[in-house]
């Protein structure tokens with residue numbers, strides 16, 4: 001890998017923002033998928049690992065079904081007046097101008113504008129919270145805050161894309177009024193972090209500024225505000241959603257969290273430690289992929305499948321029982337150790353030690369784990385896994401750490417991402433991302449992560465609901481980190497949080513999409529049904545995106561699978577198990593246990 005220039009850093013940051021903010025940033029609906037629901041408050045609590053749980057006894061509010069309205073007049077919204085807000089345009093968008101999965105998105109009004117325009121006294125740059133809202137002609141009475149991925153920095157089209165991969169529909173087309181924003185900066189590079197206020201807007205404050213404005217604009221457009229409000233995104237968008245669950249529980253009724261960058265600064269720092277270890281293993285220094293080649297990754301992935309695939313009753317290329325797999329698989333024991341040189345049929349002792357430790361959790365200089373473990377799963381042989389470990393660790397993580405989270409930030413002049421990643425001391429990084437100063441008064445963990453994440457009592461009591469999903473082959477934000485949070489949330493709620501928050505693991509899925517997986521699903525419809533009707537999704541059916549899929553083909557789907565394979569995504573800690581008979585390609589022959 002060549003030395004990273006500021007220019008290439010900017011390019012990749014832009015690509016990431018596009019990747020994380022667009023089609024891969026959501027969850028969503030498909031005619032071929034469905035949900036298994038049960039009406040009423042509580043379902044039987046799952047028993048796991050010998051732990052007995054007590055079912056929650058309280059009855060929580062069901063908020064009632066939103067009522068729609070027709071858009072009054074688009075062009076007149078240029079006259080919308082709100083504090084600290086400038087509306088730049090209000091344009092009628094004809095049906096069919098946007099499409100989703102080849103289908104026409106209905107007529108709507110696009111309103112663009114910005115809030116809190118200012119010039120920074122720190123870096124001299126101009127900043128504002130830029131946004132667009134898309135207001136459907138036939139509105140369903142609901143508001144959707146589209147939280148974007150990457151480092152934000154651009155106003156992604158406000159379609160409300162909210163499924164894992166290859167959306168077959170979106171929130172706008174379903175009738176939601178959708179907002180999207182740049183979260184307070186107009187740069188695709190991490191250099192905005194030099195401005196202290198831009199850090200805070202990116203972390204959580206842009207949401208607080210935009211939410212009341214958006215609701216007022218909806219009221220102006222339809223003659224009434226939204227009956228129900230939803231918030232969702234994947235990656236950094238999942239982080240935004242978890243932050244909103246904690247900071248803004250009164251403003252939103254439903255939260256849809258995908259592969260969250262829950263403790264993003266620590267995850268990025270862990271990826272930097274990973275890069276240093278892969279570089280130590282590399283046969284070509286600087287080319288991290290030579291430290292753990294595609295052939296070797298396939299070797300490990302196949303060894304994981306050999307030990308774990310059948311644990312769920314179906315030898316089908318999917319490890320549904322993620323927990324049992326971690327006990328069953330042992331890298332040191334189950335992968336051959338090279339007696340001679342590395343040839344793709346074995347791992348060296350040094351590889352086993354370093355890679356094993358990275359899966360167990362990256363260590364600081366004192367040997368202390370500072371981020372979560374990653375589960376062994378079937379998806380580590382894919383490019384969706386290696387890109388984050390071997391390339392983005394040199395291009396994205398260093399810029400975010402150095403400029404958005406460190407106190408003080410590095411100087412942009414001559415900054416090299418790969419040099420920063422490969423030469424930095426992890427203890428120095430961890431000290432700087434938790435530091436404050438007179439200029440930077442909040443540290444990165446304060447402004448990036450949800451405060452008191454296991455205390456969602458306010459959200460719970462008022463009847464709001466949260467659905468969270470995470471791919472178990474996500475290489476950058478570990479599903480173990482989300483699972484640890486969910487376990488803490490359960491503990492804080494008498495051992496069971498399932499009456500207001502549910503966590504669904506997506507076996508094989510990489511970061512938000514892709515991998516050998518069923519990653520096409522609709523979680524917004526079940527979330528709305530839960531919030532508004534009290535119907536709880538015990539499972540959500542997901543489809544593989546094989547040949548011919550209308551939402552876009554996932555090249556990682558194995559050829560041995562039916563291209564439209566379905567599986568239930570089960571509410572944790574349950575896992576999907578084969579019933580023992582029936583078509584192994586169909587979700588109906590699996591049960592959540």
Ligand SMILES: [Ca+2]
Nearest residue numbers: 309314316318
């Ligand atoms: Ca299996």
